[in-house]
Amino acid sequence: MESSGKKVIVGLTGRIGSGVTAFLLKKQGFQVIGVSIINHSMDTFKNSSTPPKCYISKLGEIENFCKFLGIPFYATDGKSEFEDKVLDPFTANRLTARANTTCFNCTSLRIQVLYEKMKKLNADFISTGHFCKVHKNLNSDNFSVHANNDVDSDQSFLLAGIPEIYLKHLILPLGELRANEVDTIAKKFNLPLKPSLSDGKFCYREPAEYESILKNRVPKSLIKEGQVHNVDNDMIQGEHKGILHHFITEKNLKFNGVNQADQNIQVVNYQFEKSTIEIGSDKHLTFKGCQLVELSLSSGLDRSKPMNCFIKNKYSHQYVACMIFFKNNASAYLEFESPIYPIIEGEKVVLFDKNTRNAKVIGLGRIGQRGEFELIDRAEEYKTKNEANEEIKRAPVFKF
Known part of the structure; x- marks a missing residue:
């Protein structure tokens, strides 16, 4: 890529990843412009030991870093968009105990904001500190997201579903690097960046x-108290003060009557109408398959027949082999090679074409119904039904 004279907007969060991204792009000859997106008030998480990764507590430190690099810096207020596209869906999901998709929604929003800043500042590209890659197909001119070579560093799943209008302008310098290699670069060049506090978990979990x-x-x-129902032994084991204080897969439960020594007992469901929290073992969140809804797929895929693919979700870095059966109305059914835990309604699932280096993101969907499904051949079913009807209509023959 020709970098001389090209302007690139880098989203800066104050963490090592985005800082090293700006540093590398400047070394490559780009005209780098740093932009920080303010999603929360500065004092929102000032006393928190686990703030969300998008939270910027000390804007001055980012501004000083940009002065160190010798690049312009801008801060933009994204709180209203964040409320609308991230916090509103999160609030609705928490009230109904559905899956937490804030990191996907936040990433999508940040890419959009950077793109709009790119146009206003007459820049050519945008860039973030995500550990993944964007490739262009020279035959079709389509752009796609590909995984980092290091499975533990890979963040390609967060960029799944990003429209091509953004991908064609997106540069990801950390796509070929491991997280520890980025730390080494920061130390080697004495970049004034603090070690990342990221623990690999998604935001707003606890x-x-x-x-x-x-x-x-x-x-x-809307914060309704209710009973706690153990679905393993069908017993009521205490009361809760509202589902907002709990989440699916939560363990170390403090409800009365729950055996604290049993680490397998967890929150597995929430009955909103009855305001009942259901607790039980892993088996209630372990499934061999699930329905996918709101499915978006890469162009050019043959949807006329089942396809082998691999999936990832935010709970594991490992690829899981599966078969996808395409349906109508942007839906499909996934059949896993082996049962997966946890499968949570509303969770995002990312599809890949392979489980090796440079795997390509080919789709993104949301988990609907869970369980094993029986595939029905409608043509054969219709034929069998007609043959049965013919047998009934056929007049009996009597011989005298």
Whole structure:
């Protein structure tokens, strides 16, 4: 790629990944412009030990880093868009105990904001510190996201579903690097960046991380107390003060009557109408297949027949082999090679074409119904039904 004279907008978060991204692009000859997107008020998580990864607590430190690199810096207020596209869906999902998709929604929003800044500042590209790659197909001119070669560093799943209008302008300098190699670059060149606090988990998982946000967004009338039902032994084992304080897969439960020594007991479901939390073992979240809805797929895929692919979700870095059966209305059925835990309704699932280096993202969907499904051959079913009807209509023959 010709870099001389080209302008690139780099999304800066104050963490090592985005800082090293800006540094590498400048070394390559790009005209780098740093942009930080403010999604929360500065004091929202000031006392939190686990703030979300998009939270910027000290804007001055990012500005000083840009001065160190000798690049322009801008900050943009993204709080209203963040409320609309990230926090509103998150609040609705928390009230109904559906899956937490904030990291997907946040990534998509940040890419959009950077793209709009790129146009306003007459730049050519945008860039982030994600550990994955964007490739262009020279035959079709289509752009696609590909996995980092290091499975533990890979973040390609977060960019699944990003429209090509953004991908064609997106540069990802960390796509070929491991996380520890990025740390080494920061130390070698004495970049004024603090070590990343990222633990590899997704944001807003624990109640302590999000209760300060939701307390002003959810009316008390919607925080319903209720019973805790153990679906393994069909017993009521205490009461809860609202699902907002809990999440699916939560363990180390403090409900009365729950055996604290049993690490397998966890929150497995929430009955919204009855305000009942259901707890039980892994088997209630372990499935051999699931329905995918709101499915978006790469162009050029043959959807006329089942296809082998691999999936990832935010709970594991490992690829899982599966077969996808395409259906109508942007839906499909996934059959896993072996049962997977946890499969949570509403969770995002990313599809890949292979489980080796440079795997290509080929789709993104949301989990609908879970369980094993029986495939029905409608043509054969119709034929069998007609033959049965003919047998009934056929007049009996009597011999005298």
